[in-house]
Amino acid sequence: MRHRLFSIALLVFTALSLTAGAQEHEAVTLSPFAGNLGNAVWTLVVFVIVVLVLGKFAWGPVLALLRQREEFIHRSLHDAKRDRDEAEARLKEYTTTLQTAQGEAAAIVEQARRDVERFREEMKEKAKADADIVVRNAERQIQLETTRALQQIRHEAVDLSVAIASKLLQRNISREDNEKLIDEALRQIELTRSH
Numbered sequence: 262m263r264h265r266l267f268s269i270a271l272l273v274f275t276a277l278s279l280t281a282g283a284q285e286h287e288a289v290t291l292s293p294f295a296g297n298l299g300n301a302v303w304t305l306v307v308f309v310i311v312v313l314v315l316g317k318f319a320w321g322p323v324l325a326l327l328r329q330r331e332e333f334i335h336r337s338l339h340d341a342k343r344d345r346d347e348a349e350a351r352l353k354e355y356t357t358t359l360q361t362a363q364g365e366a367a368a369i370v371e372q373a374r375r376d377v378e379r380f381r382e383e384m385k386e387k388a389k390a391d392a393d394i395v396v397r398n399a400e401r402q403i404q405l406e407t408t409r410a411l412q413q414i415r416h417e418a419v420d421l422s423v424a425i426a427s428k429l430l431q432r433n434i435s436r437e438d439n440e441k442l443i444d445e446a447l448r449q450i451e452l453t454r455s456h
Contacts, residue, residue: 415443
């Protein structure tokens, strides 16, 4: 409030002095170099006072606002640079993570492919082993059935031979005698085949 009163008083005083000086020199022609020393001093004093008043009340706050604006701009630039650097760091991190994930996914796919191939080979081997077991079991079964059939044929042949021999000899030969005769006959046949 004091400063305003001082400024108003200064302006009034300046206006009065200019009015008085203007009335004295109305007759003098207007020239930039014309005038008296008193007017020059008052003009200089008023100019200095205006500069001081403006410096204190106008330029100070304006310069403070400009400094604040400059600091805000510097902070904003610094924050933007920091944010950009953080974003680039995150992008590199995400890129690295993505590449790692892609590598892991490729490794998982490759492992799954190897597992499928190994499983296929195991199944093939198991099927082959199962087939071999079935074939061996079938061969054993065939051998057993063949042996049984041969034994049955042998027994029937023995019985038939005994019946025929009994009729021929008109007497009964025992079953053991008949088996001995057949075994001897078979051995002789085998010996003749091998020679």
